[in-house]
Amino acid sequence: MLRFLIVTLVLAPVAVAQLVTYDFNNLNGSNPYPFTLLDAQDSWSEETFNATNRCGVTATLSHDATQSLRFQEVGPGFGCDASRINDANFGFPPYVGTETNAYFQADIQVGYWGGSFGLAYDTDLDGRIRGYQPGELGVRFRVGTHANIQLQLIAADGTSVSAPLSSLGPVSGGDWLRIGVTMDLTAANGSGLGAVDVQNITGGATMLTPVPGLQAVPLGLDQTAGNATNPIAWNAVWLHFEGATYGLDNIQIGVKLVEYQVNSPLARMIVDGVVGSISSPATVNLAVGQVAMVSFQSSNAGTVWEVGMGAAPLIPASAGAFLTPDGDLVNIDLADPLFSFLWGGFASPPLANMTVPISFASPTSISGQLAVGDPTSITGARLSQPVRVIVP
Structure with a gap:
């Protein structure tokens, strides 16, 4: 990767x-x-x-x-x-x-x-x-x-x-x-x-x-x-x-300008059933301690995967989001000082389609976007929709 x-x-x-x-x-x-x-x-x-x-x-x-x-x-x-x-x-x-x-x-x-x-x-x-x-x-x-x-x-x-x-x-x-x-x-x-x-x-x-x-x-x-x-x-x-x-x-x-990446069969990340569109990102509001379900899915199950995360708000295309050579939008802020990878840069176990619970013990805001390995693509990975989770 x-x-x-x-x-x-x-x-x-x-x-x-x-x-x-x-x-x-x-x-x-x-x-x-x-x-x-x-x-x-x-x-x-x-x-x-x-x-x-x-x-x-x-x-x-x-x-x-x-x-x-x-x-x-x-x-x-x-x-x-x-x-x-x-x-x-x-x-x-x-x-x-x-x-x-x-x-x-x-x-x-x-x-x-x-x-x-x-x-x-x-x-x-x-x-x-x-x-x-x-x-x-x-x-x-x-x-x-x-x-x-x-x-x-x-x-x-x-x-x-x-x-x-x-x-x-x-x-x-x-x-x-x-x-x-x-x-x-x-x-x-x-x-x-x-x-x-x-x-x-x-x-x-x-x-x-x-x-x-x-x-x-x-x-x-x-x-x-x-x-x-x-x-x-x-x-x-x-x-x-x-x-x-x-x-x-x-x-x-x-x-219409495509402002946000949307899910595809190759890369799907959904939090609590919220699906965004090309105009509006998936935004999930949770209370402190509330449990949400996060789904990771791909037709390329078994390959490597990664989630880019940060505290900064999602970036629409009109405000500077970038397009990969495969036509996917990177809506997370790569310049965010708190940006990190869930698996340290695709050092993940093979992706298994799954749904897992998450919750937050204190107020926070976090943005995330899933990348799934795809050897047929130019970049080697395809992107899901971005998700913004807000815990006031």
Whole structure:
């Protein structure tokens, strides 16, 4: 394993993400209800159903005190659709179908009956996207406090998977959530798999975290179709607000930077069942003396293995994590003065897939990442997800 130790000294920095942002800050907005009309501003097309006052642009009512969209009508069947087709003023780069980290994100103010946002295709070339027009809606999310809404990832074929809002911690109407959807367009033989991360902005969360139950969700894609099930065709954004009060801000679309290494069959380390994502690391909070179970697994069982550990926080790719020649991210801080190896540098017994208990007698914070020997790799080892354990 000397090869792995040497290679860690000559790792390459990670490439930057390819994301474009639309924040509504160049639109005209006003705070007095019913706000400034969105329709026809910067190529937005908006249609309101049943209600008198339409979806509008506020001046400072976003969570960041800037312009944002808002719909504030209450009544039976009251709602609005809005869309924007890519043009010279703003557009996201088209997908080619081989992306494994295609991504979209938006900040949404949570209402009751359901607010949706996603990517779309102007199938009939009429310059607008509407939910009632067949074949125009691609992958999207939906959120609402109604018991039948909660948080949903809706596939391009209309199927959906939901998770309770309670899985995110306390969420109430009026709260702002940042919802991100990562899509592997190549997975499941091209029909795609998606994963949802959420940051509760109102609740003070500082980062996106994976939503249990909304990971590896089938996306219903068809790259040969002439409608919005084909991600190569997506050329628009679409939103729908059903009833009051919903808001939207800070759209991001493109290819997501892989911030953190994830587990693979070659190297899996899981503490108390917590699994991270490319956007959010596995973070485990324990009480002093609480027992947690750590699982070490690999399809290369029987080879040497090692766990790098330290006190420093995990490093995302955007803050300087390094990429090995095998494409694995080193998220532990190699410059941490307290960095050490569990086995002194791969002087381990052969790895046996196992689960072992750990506990801490006093407050501490520790980061760790598993490396498993792999003679077929360039570095001689493959890496697991990083894990951060915090004992306050």
